[in-house]
Amino acid sequence: MSYGPMHRKEDARFIRGRGNYTDDVRLPGMLYGAVLRSPHAHARVVSIDTSAAEALPKVKAVITGQTLAGLGLAWMPTLSQDTQAVLATDKVRFQGQEVAFVVAEDAYSARDALELIDVEYEPLDAVIDARKALDENAPVIRDDLEGRANNHIFDWDAGDRARTDALFEQADVTVAQDMLYPRVHPAPLETCGAVADFDKVTGKLTIWCPTQAPHAHRTLYAMVAGLPEHKIRVISPDIGGGFGGKVGIYPGYVCAIVGSIVTGRPVKWMEDRSENLMSTAFARDYHMHGEIAATRDGKIQAIRVKVLADHGAFNGTAQPTKFPAGFFHVFSGSYDIEAAHCEVTGVYTNKAPGGVAYACSFRVTEAVYLVERMVDVLAAELNMDPADLRMRNLLKPEQFPYHSPTGWEYDSGDYPRALRLAMDMIGYDKLRAEQADKRARGELMGIGVSFFTEAVGAGPRKHMDILGLGMADGAELRVHPTGKAVLRVSCQSQGQGHETTFAQIVGQELGIPADDVEVVHGDTDQTPFGLGTYGSRSTPVSGAATAIVARKVRDRAKIVAAAMLEAAPDDLEWADGKWSVVGDPATGKSMAEIALAAHSNLELPEGVEGHLDAVTVYNPPNLTYPFGAYICVVDLDPGTGQVKVRRFVAVDDCGVRINPMIVEGQIHGGLADGVGMALMQVMAFDEDGNHLGASFMDYLLPTSMECPSWELGETVTPSPTHPIGAKGVGESATVGSPAAVVNAVIDALGPYGVRHADMPLTPANVWRVINGDPFRTDLAIP
Amino acid sequence: MRITVTVNGQPHTREVEPRLLLVHFLRDELSLTGTHWGCDTSNCGVCTVQLDGVPVKSCTVLAVMADGHEVTTVEGLERDGELDAVQKGFVECHGLQCGFCTPGMLLTARALLDRVPDPDEGQIREAISGQLCRCTGYENIVRSIRWAAEASQKVAESEARQ
Numbered sequence: 001m002s003y004g005p006m007h008r009k010e011d012a013r014f015i016r017g018r019g020n021y022t023d024d025v026r027l028p029g030m031l032y033g034a035v036l037r038s039p040h041a042h043a044r045v046v047s048i049d050t051s052a053a054e055a056l057p058k059v060k061a062v063i064t065g066q067t068l069a070g071l072g073l074a075w076m077p078t079l080s081q082d083t084q085a086v087l088a089t090d091k092v093r094f095q096g097q098e099v100a101f102v103v104a105e106d107a108y109s110a111r112d113a114l115e116l117i118d119v120e121y122e123p124l125d126a127v128i129d130a131r132k133a134l135d136e137n138a139p140v141i142r143d144d145l146e147g148r149a150n151n152h153i154f155d156w157d158a159g160d161r162a163r164t165d166a167l168f169e170q171a172d173v174t175v176a177q178d179m180l181y182p183r184v185h186p187a188p189l190e191t192c193g194a195v196a197d198f199d200k201v202t203g204k205l206t207i208w209c210p211t212q213a214p215h216a217h218r219t220l221y222a223m224v225a226g227l228p229e230h231k232i233r234v235i236s237p238d239i240g241g242g243f244g245g246k247v248g249i250y251p252g253y254v255c256a257i258v259g260s261i262v263t264g265r266p267v268k269w270m271e272d273r274s275e276n277l278m279s280t281a282f283a284r285d286y287h288m289h290g291e292i293a294a295t296r297d298g299k300i301q302a303i304r305v306k307v308l309a310d311h312g313a314f315n316g317t318a319q320p321t322k323f324p325a326g327f328f329h330v331f332s333g334s335y336d337i338e339a340a341h342c343e344v345t346g347v348y349t350n351k352a353p354g355g356v357a358y359a360c361s362f363r364v365t366e367a368v369y370l371v372e373r374m375v376d377v378l379a380a381e382l383n384m385d386p387a388d389l390r391m392r393n394l395l396k397p398e399q400f401p402y403h404s405p406t407g408w409e410y411d412s413g414d415y416p417r418a419l420r421l422a423m424d425m426i427g428y429d430k431l432r433a434e435q436a437d438k439r440a441r442g443e444l445m446g447i448g449v450s451f452f453t454e455a456v457g458a459g460p461r462k463h464m465d466i467l468g469l470g471m472a473d474g475a476e477l478r479v480h481p482t483g484k485a486v487l488r489v490s491c492q493s494q495g496q497g498h499e500t501t502f503a504q505i506v507g508q509e510l511g512i513p514a515d516d517v518e519v520v521h522g523d524t525d526q527t528p529f530g531l532g533t534y535g536s537r538s539t540p541v542s543g544a545a546t547a548i549v550a551r552k553v554r555d556r557a558k559i560v561a562a563a564m565l566e567a568a569p570d571d572l573e574w575a576d577g578k579w580s581v582v583g584d585p586a587t588g589k590s591m592a593e594i595a596l597a598a599h600s601n602l603e604l605p606e607g608v609e610g611h612l613d614a615v616t617v618y619n620p621p622n623l624t625y626p627f628g629a630y631i632c633v634v635d636l637d638p639g640t641g642q643v644k645v646r647r648f649v650a651v652d653d654c655g656v657r658i659n660p661m662i663v664e665g666q667i668h669g670g671l672a673d674g675v676g677m678a679l680m681q682v683m684a685f686d687e688d689g690n691h692l693g694a695s696f697m698d699y700l701l702p703t704s705m706e707c708p709s710w711e712l713g714e715t716v717t718p719s720p721t722h723p724i725g726a727k728g729v730g731e732s733a734t735v736g737s738p739a740a741v742v743n744a745v746i747d748a749l750g751p752y753g754v755r756h757a758d759m760p761l762t763p764a765n766v767w768r769v770i771n772g773d774p775f776r777t778d779l780a781i782p
Numbered sequence: 783m784r785i786t787v788t789v790n791g792q793p794h795t796r797e798v799e800p801r802l803l804l805v806h807f808l809r810d811e812l813s814l815t816g817t818h819w820g821c822d823t824s825n826c827g828v829c830t831v832q833l834d835g836v837p838v839k840s841c842t843v844l845a846v847m848a849d850g851h852e853v854t855t856v857e858g859l860e861r862d863g864e865l866d867a868v869q870k871g872f873v874e875c876h877g878l879q880c881g882f883c884t885p886g887m888l889l890t891a892r893a894l895l896d897r898v899p900d901p902d903e904g905q906i907r908e909a910i911s912g913q914l915c916r917c918t919g920y921e922n923i924v925r926s927i928r929w930a931a932e933a934s935q936k937v938a939e940s941e942a943r944q
Contacts, residue, residue, distance in 0.1 A: 007873050007874070007876075008873070008876065010881070011872065011873045011878060011881075012873075013881075014878055014881030014884050015856075015865070015869040015872050015873060015878070015881075015884060015888065016816070016856065016857070016859075016860060016869070017814070017815070017816015017817070017855065017856035017857045017885045018816065019816075019881045019882075021815075021818070021882065023809075023815075023818075023819070024809075024815040026813075107806075108799070108801070108802075186916075187916065188880070188882075188916055189818070189820045189821075189826055189828050189880075189882045189883055189914060189915075189916055190818070190820070190880070190882045191820070238880075238881065239880060240818070240828075240880050240881070240882030241879075241880045241882060241916045241917060242880075243916070272822055273820065273821040273822055273823070273826075274822075494880055495878075495879035495880025495881065495917050496879070497879065661876050662876065664876075665876045665879055665917070665918060665922055666879075667919075668918055668919030668920075668921045668922065669879065669916065669917045669918055669919045670919070671919050672916075672918075672919035672920065695821070695822070695823050695825075696821045696823055696825035696826055696914070697823050697825060701914055701916070703910075703911045703912075703913075703914060703920075704906075704907040704908075704910050704911050704920040704923070704924070705907055705908070705911045707919055707920050707921070709903070709921060709924075710919060710921050
């Protein structure tokens with residue numbers, strides 16, 4: 001068995017400082033780029049004078065939107081079939097938008113040159129509050145799009161409106177709540193950047209860049225720049241965290257490529273932290289109105305939601321084409337609900353583009369937050385315990401596969417078992433008793449429950465694509481004559497430990513040690529095509545491809561083993577990691593023995609080619625549906641509004657766990673995200689569109705002091721569709737935890753009659769809520 | 783300006799601009815890319831190195847300020863082919879994922895253990911509180927440093943017995 005805790009292969013380089021991140025790439029003759037950005041949220045570009053910058057001795061090129069327009073590259077397609085300015089030509093549409101690009105001999109000189117570029121702007125009114133984007137007199141942001149007379153992007157709906165509305169009309173009880181899932185940013189510690197190297201002689205373009213989807217990038221570069229795809233090589237080296245923010249192509253990448261083509265030398269561009277926070281993909285920014293209809297005794301019957309989605313200045317969300325709101329329509333959650341309906345309206349605002357980033361599983365995060373907050377609002381209305389109310393409504397194990405009212409087929413689950421385990425682990429009844437005692441003394445503590453169902457591992461390719469590229473992923477496995485193997489996969493780790501877990505899968509399937517398997521990823525010249533790592537899809541898709549390609553190798557090995565044993569293949573069995581004659585384990589041939597024979601002069605049956613290598617493409621038949629039950633305990637100081645997370649129990653069911661150590665690490669990280677989003681993180685703007693979270697002094701991330709010691713539990717319900725029963729786990733905790741923390745805080749505020757307050761629940765916000773005066777967390781404090 | 787900085791025991795003399803940051807001196811002049819850059823505002827701590835044994839954020843130290851001083855980077859933790867206990871601890875307890883914060887965390891951990899050989903969880907959390915990790919939720923970093931403390935004590939005890 002190769003599954004189980006195993007130290008990570010990748011650690012050896014990281015603990016020695018021998019990782020190779022994009023900024024560590026250094027090429028002979030390399031130049032350095034820097035981006036000039038807009039100080040305005042919305043302004044007409046009147047003129048750009050680059051002459052003083054160009055006169056600096058160390059400056060090699062200054063590129064503007066006009067330069068790019070001459071090459072047909074001033075605009076590029078986004079992942080949502082919109083267009084985005086690479087460098088502004090007509091207007092700037094958010095603060096921090098790319099305006100010019102300098103290439104110089106060193107990074108400091110490139111920055112110096114930015115100071116010398118003179119841009120004349122004519123400021124325009126900005127649209128900052130998404131709720132005013134569709135006002136009749138709102139300035140039109142995208143006047144570059146022909147015939148566009150307003151800021152409307154799309155209307156989309158899912159579920160059965162008539163049936164849902166009918167249930168609401170007849171319901172005993174209905175509750176409604178407005179809530180904002182504010183704009184946040186994944187803020188990986190490594191910012192974005194690229195090293196581009198165009199070789200004029202061979203015509204080959206090589207780009208090092210921390211991309212979660214190297215193959216998609218290659219194809220898009222080919223489409224955008226008109227370069228032949230076989231002459232493009234994308235290398236995604238070690239990535240210092242991605243979380244969804246490194247899926248798309250950013251203007252700086254295109255500028256680095258153009259810079260290399262123009263100067264004939266390699267060009268490195270690395271953004272700084274402010275650039276990262278101001279211009280790369282944000283997440284969330286959903287204004288939601290949720291409603292639940294239920295019986296008096298707490299049976300939830302229907303749920304409906306209206307969403308106003310702030311997509312920023314360019315619709316750059318990374319999600320399957322069919323679903324402009326991602327998988328938000330999984331919002332009926334983990335409950336047995338008769339009918340559900342959602343409608344989502346997307347609008348442009350003068351903020352950075354993006355929308356699906358930050359470990360959200362294509363907006364399952366927003367969906368889970370919505371339903372889990374609404375269930376607590378209902379519990380308050382019915383005066384029921386929120387855990388009891390959930391238990392009453394959770395799907396039962398016998399209901400799987402479950403067809404949800406918005407069209408999903410949940411694969412497997414035992415939800416009540418997970419919730420019971422979480423309640424037992426935390427000592428739920430005792431905590432409620434403690435809370436009652438404390439309330440009697442005027443002290444505030446809160447207990448927050450959330451239950452989530454994730455939807456991860458996209459495709460199937462028939463239903464899911466990005467810009468027409470179907471979400472299926474390849475794997476290629478070679479077994480060398482001595483039985484050592486090399487696996488090549490299309491997904492790309494940003495810290496998830498693929499080099500270890502994927503080797504474990506191969507080891508498990510072939511009966512060889514995981515240490516004998518090298519995993520190659522992140523280089524389009526060396527790996528098969530696939531859409532990459534996001535939406536928790538590595539294990540569900542590439543992990544499945546890995547198991548299947550290994551089984552193909554094993555099947556080929558069977559034929560070779562049969563020839564070695566002079567037996568018929570049908571007389572062999574796979575036992576203890578060897579092929580042996582049925583009932584005679586002594587005849588067993590190991591993969592190493594078979595591999596050597598497969599490369600030897602052993603006579604093989606007619607038509608069998610020899611060697612053991614195999615390739616496959618995995619097109620998932622369905623998504624996988626990890627789930628979990630989370631309970632958070634907080635203490636709240638009513639004098640300061642300070643919230644302290646005292647305990648957090650997380651029970652996760654992600655199906656079969658390949659490397660439990662890595663799985664738990666993934667969960668820990670996601671739980672910290674939940675604390676951060678619930679209590680600290682927000683990208684707010686003032687009325688002119690000035691970004692108020694453009695550094696780590698303003699955009700607060702959780703440290704070791706805000707995080708409790710996480711308490712994890714597990715149940716295992718294998719996925720019936722995945723070849724090894726795994727479901728994926730990368731984003732589960734980020735999806736499930738914010739609601740648990742917020743529910744705990746609102747529970748603590750029960751004595752004040754508070755039913756809802758928006759994230760982040762900073763001390764100032766909590767204090768204002770206590771005093772009956774909450775504020776919009778995404779706008780400047782009035 | 784001409785400066786001499788001793789890095790991982792080796793003196794290095796270079797002509798540098800006064801504005802050059804220590805993090806860039808280490809990375810660009812000495813090719814020690816284990817020290818990372820992350821935020822410019824001393825908040826994230828991925829650039830943490832030891833200056834005369836004290837953890838500092840090298841993005842807010844000028845290279846010229848290190849003139850005549852000793853700097854230890856992650857590349858200097860391994861001695862004679864033997865990993866430092868904190869390096870071993872991070873592997874044992876899965877104290878890293880993407881690896882970007884790891885060098886800084888290791889140097890802070892080393893400095894903590896030099897000062898407090900047997901820290902409790904609270905002391906460890908406080909020691910690393912000026913550094914961010916976006917992957918681990920800190921749990922396994924705390925465990926890794928505890929592991930290193932215990933492993934070092936075992937070594938010290940067995941040496942004392944001999």
